[in-house]
Amino acid sequence: GKTTAITESITEKSYNRQDWQRGYESQPDEYDYPVGEIEGQIPVELRGTLFRNGPGLLDIGGTPIAHPFDGDGMISAFTFDNGRVHYRNRYVRTEAYIREKAAGKPLYRGVFGTMKPGGWWANALDFRLKNIANTNILYWGDKLLALWEAAEPYRLDPRTLDTIGPDYLDGILQEGDPFSAHPRIDPGCLFDDDRPCLVNFAAKPGLSSQFTIFEFDRAGKLLRRHSHSLPGFSFIHDFAITPNYCIFFQNPVSFNPFPYLLGLKGAGECVTYEANQNTRIILIPRRPPHEDVKVVEIPSGFVFHHANAFERENTVCIDSICYDSLPRVDPDSSYKEANFEALDPGRLWRFTVDLQANSVKKELIESRCCEFPTLHPDRVGRDYRYLYIGTAHSPTGNAPLQAILKLDLQTGKRQLHSFAPRGFAGEPIFVPKPGGTEEDDGWLLAPMYDAAKHRSSLVILDARDLTTPVAIAHLKHHIPYGLHGSWTGE
Ligand code: 3ON
Ligand code: FE
Numbered sequence: 276g277k278t279t280a281i282t283e284s285i286t287e288k289s290y291n292r293q294d295w296q297r298g299y300e301s302q303p304d305e306y307d308y309p310v311g312e313i314e315g316q317i318p319v320e321l322r323g324t325l326f327r328n329g330p331g332l333l334d335i336g337g338t339p340i341a342h343p344f345d346g347d348g349m350i351s352a353f354t355f356d357n358g359r360v361h362y363r364n365r366y367v368r369t370e371a372y373i374r375e376k377a378a379g380k381p382l383y384r385g386v387f388g389t390m391k392p393g394g395w396w397a398n399a400l401d402f403r404l405k406n407i408a409n410t411n412i413l414y415w416g417d418k419l420l421a422l423w424e425a426a427e428p429y430r431l432d433p434r435t436l437d438t439i440g441p442d443y444l445d446g447i448l449q450e451g452d453p454f455s456a457h458p459r460i461d462p463g464c465l466f467d468d469d470r471p472c473l474v475n476f477a478a479k480p481g482l483s484s485q486f487t488i489f490e491f492d493r494a495g496k497l498l499r500r501h502s503h504s505l506p507g508f509s510f511i512h513d514f515a516i517t518p519n520y521c522i523f524f525q526n527p528v529s530f531n532p533f534p535y536l537l538g539l540k541g542a543g544e545c546v547t548y549e550a551n552q553n554t555r556i557i558l559i560p561r562r563p564p565h566e567d568v569k570v571v572e573i574p575s576g577f578v579f580h581h582a583n584a585f586e587r588e589n590t591v592c593i594d595s596i597c598y599d600s601l602p603r604v605d606p607d608s609s610y611k612e613a614n615f616e617a618l619d620p621g622r623l624w625r626f627t628v629d630l631q632a633n634s635v636k637k638e639l640i641e642s643r644c645c646e647f648p649t650l651h652p653d654r655v656g657r658d659y660r661y662l663y664i665g666t667a668h669s670p671t672g673n674a675p676l677q678a679i680l681k682l683d684l685q686t687g688k689r690q691l692h693s694f695a696p697r698g699f700a701g702e703p704i705f706v707p708k709p710g711g712t713e714e715d716d717g718w719l720l721a722p723m724y725d726a727a728k729h730r731s732s733l734v735i736l737d738a739r740d741l742t743t744p745v746a747i748a749h750l751k752h753h754i755p756y757g758l759h760g761s762w763t764g765e
Contacts, residue, residue, distance in 0.1 A: 294726035329757020336379035345385030348409030398538030410456035416495015527552035620644030
């Protein structure tokens with residue numbers, strides 16, 4: 276009858292759990308081949324390489340890891356030339372990867388709960404951080420660097436993806452120093468004659484937290500470095516830049532080290548969301564001497580990623596993906612059993628900081644559950660019109676990412692390209708069209724896991740109109756759900 280039909284349409288999901296779970300199978304194999312199966316036409320003007328990073332192994336010698344964020348970094352490179360695409364993937368040969376591969380079992384604790392065999396006794400008092408180089412990958416200053424926020428980058432050969440080794444950025448870092456996996460490229464720096472520069476940070480949490488900011492020129496030379504100590508513990512995964520500021524959201528969290536010290540939990544699992552505390556928005560001036568750090572407070576949930584930020588008269592706007600609390604995984608059940616409906620969705624908000632009044636206003640931009648924002652690289656830190664982001668298929672509730680959404684922040688118009696029911700979307704990257712004049716003159720390159728074939732594809736969408744993909748390059752195998760990537764035209 277009618278009632279049944281309504282009930283069904285309400286409970287009907289855009290995906291099925293088994294399909295979603297298979298995207299988290301390990302991919303132990305390394306490939307190197309020209310992609311033969313291409314739907315549509317790869318534009319000949321699309322020249323360069325898309326590098327991507329993410330956990331490739333969800334087990335260590337057969338022992339499942341506790342959380343995907345603990346998975347060893349696997350790099351994918353899609354190289355475009357003359358309408359063709361070549362695929363290659365390699366594991367980052369971190370010290371830990373090499374040792375565990377030989378041992379066939381976990382030899383390290385992971386930040387997000389992966390333990391060495393033998394129970395708490397075998398894990399207590401082991402405070403080494405396993406650098407898994409799994410979060411982002413960037414070509415800058417003639418170096419290809421795989422990034423993981425709690426330790427130094429690993430350098431790779433951009434052509435073969437062979438691991439060269441840990442990289443200390445010409446002596447800027449020391450062994451074990453953190454270096455964030457979320458650098459931002461300022462397309463025209465105010466303090467360097469409008470030349471592009473790379474801005475990144477390192478966060479050292481403690482009773483007070485130390486933030487160090489680094490700015491590098493195109494050749495990788497350090498232009499500016501400054502450190503700031505601010506009260507309170509912090510867990511800061513990403514930041515945003517404007518021409519004048521580096522902006523951090525100090526999430527309301529506390530840290531109880533004991534379960535970590537005793538070998539019962541990973542360090543990341545000892546971070547607790549504090550619902551009664553405010554988020555501190557920290558604005559650090561990029562202009563030397565970097566004085567007058569501003570801090571404003573607002574109750575606002577937990578933020579991993581920022582989409583963009585910009586200055587407008589006496590205000591600074593920051594667009595960020597906010598969760599109602601820190602997404603917490605139950606240590607007794609697998610992340611693969613995650614009950615999406617019971618978890619808070621991430622949503623896109625705009626924070627407008629009034630620098631004169633020292634106040635901040637928060638408005639919801641998009642209520643659909645979303646992650647992995649991207650935009651035209653020339654608009655980073657500037658007022659912008661278009662944002663592209665991974666989203667769930669349905670407009671409400673929490674679910675895996677299955678679609679790419681284009682937001683027109685000027686008109687409020689939205690356009691969705693969905694891979695549901697059997698496709699799952701990864702982070703899109705915006706690549707400008709050569710000679711383009713509009714902000715959306717470009718392509719979106721997004722990985723997509725197709726559960727029907729248990730294989731992945733790279734989807735190329737025209738950013739002006741997402742309706743029909745320009746091309747889909749089908750791989751011969753799957754890539755586990757990844758984290759971040761970047762494009763280089765070099
Ligand atoms: O006391 C500190 C606490 C802490 C958490 C010590 C610390 C510095 C070691 C630390 C470490 C943090 C690390 C290593 C964070 C790594 C994060 C990571 C690898 C990924 C984060 C991803 C975030 C999101 C939102 C991913 C979304 C994924 C999907 C939508 C699914 O595909
Ligand atoms: Fe991230």
